[in-house]
Amino acid sequence: MIIDNDLLNKLAYLCRLELPPHERDTMLHDLNAMVDWVNQLDELDVDNNLVLEESSKLESTDLRSDIVCNLLSHKDALALAPSSDSNYFRVPAVKGVTTHTDLSEPN
Template sequence: MIIDNELLNKLAYLCRLELPPHERDTMLHDLNAMVEWVEQLDELNVDNSIALEEASILEPASLRSDVVLNLLSHKQALALAPSSDSNYFRVPSVKGISTTELPEPS
């Protein structure tokens, strides 16, 4: 499958993208490279019998059981945080928005 300008226009429309003319060639090249890579996956042998044979090598007894260790209480965890208030961890703002700028939930 080759992605041409017509298909790129349809994809851009569906994705609500505005592609400037100077970026179209790069986008076409990148999309075609991705499609080529995915098409290479068709060449792989994905016969389930091989995978099932290899999966049977592991026995459940060889896996460790999950054991919870070193539990921290809520208060202890907050004490270890660089910044916290009475109940929550305080973290830096994301994308330049501080929590004081966010609207109050209604």
């Protein structure tokens, strides 16, 4: 797989990046180097069972018990909150977040 300018434009759009013209060549080079490195993983022999045999030696039965306990009651947690209302935590409103995001392709 080779990353060209068209694919770079699509990736930049999906990532919401604005790539200045002087950074495009560097970005193309770096992305293609990453893809080449990942392609080298295809050359590895992963059909042997050595990894499975070695990983079984790491398994242990000396695990702690998973015990459910309440360390902090709801009332105590509300008492520690900067602001609360009845049984709920009050937090500041998130500003600048829209409920609808347009993910259509650019023209």
